[in-house]
Amino acid sequence: MKDRSQPTRERILQAAGGLFHRDGIRAISVDAIAEKAGVTKRTLYYHFRSKDDLVATHLQARDEPNLALFKRWFEETQGDTAEKIAGIFRHLAQSARNAKWKGCGFLRTSVELINLPGHPAVVAARAHKKRVEGWLGSIFTEAGAGNDALPLARQIMLLLDGAFAVVLLHRDPSYMETAADTAARLIADRLSSAAGSESSLHERRPFADQ
Amino acid sequence: MKDRSQPTRERILQAAGGLFHRDGIRAISVDAIAEKAGVTKRTLYYHFRSKDDLVATHLQARDEPNLALFKRWFEETQGDTAEKIAGIFRHLAQSARNAKWKGCGFLRTSVELINLPGHPAVVAARAHKKRVEGWLGSIFTEAGAGNDALPLARQIMLLLDGAFAVVLLHRDPSYMETAADTAARLIADRLSSAAGSESSLHERRPFADQ
DNA sequence: TTGTGTATATTCACTACCCGGTATACATTG
C-alpha cells in the first residue's frame, strides 16, 4: 500500500483528501488517514499540527486546481459566453454521473464545521467561492455585461452551488443540466440586452430537463 | 432547566432540534441532548431507539411545519405568482439576518450523513425537498405555466438551495435577495410568455444587489 | 577517512477522554 514515489507529506494529504471526500471530515479519523497513507499516526502529526490543520491545508490545496478546471472547461467549450458557462455545468453533470461523485468539498466542509465559524478550512472555502465568483464577474465584464456583470456572477454562483446541493441530495445529475440551461439563459438575456435590443432577443430556449 | 409543561418525548425532540441546528448532528452528543432536555440519557433511550432514530424523527417532524411556513409566506405576499414566490425568498432573507440562522437543516443533514446514504434522516430530507418542489410545480400549473411548470419548479429549487448554501457560507443574506429577484424573473418570463406575447414581456427588472 | 553534531523524518507504545449504548433498580400511576 505504501508508495514511496511521493514525499510523505503529499501522500498524507492525498490520502486525507480521498477519505474526506468520500465520507466527510468528521466521519474520518486521523488513524484512518495515517493507515491509508501507509504512515504512522505519529509521523502524520510530525507533518501536520493537528487534524484541523490537515483539513485546512487540504482545502487550501484544492483551491487553485479547482478554479483551473473551471477555466479549462470554459475555454474548451464552443459557442458564446452563455454556452461556455453552460459547458462548465455540463462537465459537472458528467462528473456527477460517477457514483463516487460527492458534490463540492468546499460547501460540504463549511457545513460540517458550522459550529467553528473561524476555522481556517471554512475561511479557505469562502475564499475559494469568492475567487470563482470574481472570475465569473471578469468573464461577464469582458463580454460586455457592464454593471450587470457582478450581479450576473452572483446568480451563476447561486445556480452552481444550488446544483451541487440538489444533485448531491437526490443523486440526480439532471438537475445539473437544468442549472446549465438556466445559467445560459440568464447570461444570454443580459448580454443580448446589453449589446442592443435588435439582437437575438428572446427566441425561447427549450428546456432540456431529463 | 427542566420544563414539565411538555411531555418528555417532545422536550427531548425539541432539545435535540435546537442543538442539531446550532452545531450539527455529528458535533452533538446524546449526553448533551439529554442534559438540555433535563433528562437522563437512559430516559432518552427509553423514548428513542438510538441517536440515528432521534435524528430521523427530528427531521421527519420538521417536514410538515417547514412546508406550511413556505405556504403561509406565499399566501401572505401581495402580487402575482412571481412576486409571491419571491416573497418566500425575502422572508428567508429576513430570517438569515438573525445570527442564529444556520441554513437548511435538511440540506445540512444530508451533507453530514453523506457516508450513510440510506439513513432514514437522509431519506426524510429528500422527501421534504421533493414535496416542496411538487408544491411549487402545482403553483405554477395553476398559474398557467403548462409544460413549463415542472422545469420551472426545478429552477426555483436550484435557486432556493443555492441561496441556502451560499448565504450560509458567506453569512451574507443579500444573496437571498438576489435569489428572490432571479426567481421572480424566471417565473414572470415563463408565465407571461405562456399567457400570450402581448403582455408585460421584458420590461427589464432592476437588480437589487447591494 | 573517520568521527561528531545537528536537523529531519519516522516508529512504537501510550494517555486521557468522550462517545453511543446498556444493566439494573427504583418510582409513579392506572
Add this chain to the structure above:
DNA sequence: CAATGTATACCGGGTAGTGAATATACACAA
C-alpha cells in the same frame, strides 16, 4: 399488579494527540 417512566452507574470501543527513542542524511573538523 402491571405498565410506564426515570435515575445511577457503568462498559467497550474509538478519538485526537503525545513521549521518548530511533533512523537517516548531510556538514564539517581532526
